[in-house]
Amino acid sequence: MRAILTYHSIDPSGSPVSVDELVLRRHIAWLRSGRVQVVPLERITDVPPERDAVAITFDDGFANFDTVAWPLLRHQDFPVTLFVASERVGKDNAWGGESAPGIPTLALVGWDALRKMVRQGLTIGSHSRTHPRLSQLGDAELAAELDGSADELAAAFGTRPTSFCYPYGDVDERVTAAVRTRYARACTTELAVLPTTPDLHLLPRLDAFYYRSPGRLEAFGTPSFRRHLWLRATARRVRAAFRK
Numbered sequence: 001m002r003a004i005l006t007y008h009s010i011d012p013s014g015s016p017v018s019v020d021e022l023v024l025r026r027h028i029a030w031l032r033s034g035r036v037q038v039v040p041l042e043r044i045t046d047v048p049p050e051r052d053a054v055a056i057t058f059d060d061g062f063a064n065f066d067t068v069a070w071p072l073l074r075h076q077d078f079p080v081t082l083f084v085a086s087e088r089v090g091k092d093n094a095w096g097g098e099s100a101p102g103i104p105t106l107a108l109v110g111w112d113a114l115r116k117m118v119r120q121g122l123t124i125g126s127h128s129r130t131h132p133r134l135s136q137l138g139d140a141e142l143a144a145e146l147d148g149s150a151d152e153l154a155a156a157f158g159t160r161p162t163s164f165c166y167p168y169g170d171v172d173e174r175v176t177a178a179v180r181t182r183y184a185r186a187c188t189t190e191l192a193v194l195p196t197t198p199d200l201h202l203l204p205r206l207d208a209f210y211y212r213s214p215g216r217l218e219a220f221g222t223p224s225f226r227r228h229l230w231l232r233a234t235a236r237r238v239r240a241a242f243r244k
């Protein structure tokens with residue numbers, strides 16, 4: 001079984017974008033146990049489907065990635081992709097100038113710290129420029145978010161990002177088509193392991209928030225893991241249907 005793990009903020013608030021440092025430490029202990037192979041995001045789809053492999057991603061680029069998560073991950077030599085919204089680097093996660101209910105407003109990592117981590121082996125992916133809901137943008141604005149972000153990240157790091165992550169997981173056919181022409185792969189917020197033949201521009205992920213309890217992630221590949229995942233994904237689909 002292959003899966004892409006995703007984290008946002010490592011903090012003790014208990015918010016939907018947060019997991020506690022102790023949870024991350026427990027996940028890392030399991031990842032280094034040898035039970036699964038930890039591979040770069042760019043390679044996870046090349047791993048044969050029957051093998052157990054995980055790729056690690058972080059969204060948004062919180063300052064606590066630099067201070068808490070990266071030192072732990074780097075210590076294990078784990079490949080990590082961090083998705084940043086280029087226009088928000090060094091600012092905060094009050095996207096569009098507004099805090100979201102139930103989500104703490106936290107500092108985002110700055111360019112100097114990002115450059116330091118890239119030198120140390122971190123891979124940067126694009127999370128757009130300003131973190132909007134892409135499906136609500138006109139064609140020109142959409143192109144500006146996708147190209148502008150890649151341009152700014154290329155200027156900062158000397159290499160163009162090849163991976164994209166849809167802000168809020170907000171995606172439709174037009175958005176996916178625009179991303180396909182610019183990036184090699186893209187991650188969603190769909191809660192699932194990788195299917196046998198994944199669409200490279202609609203890669204599902206496992207949000208670490210749902211794997212906070214001891215033993216949850218560690219059950220990777222077992223029938224109980226799949227049952228829990230199915231229940232979580234179904235509950236999320238039902239909630240999303242009610243919100244529409």
Ligand SMILES: [Zn+2]
Pocket residue numbers: 059060127131167168
């Ligand atoms: Zn985000």
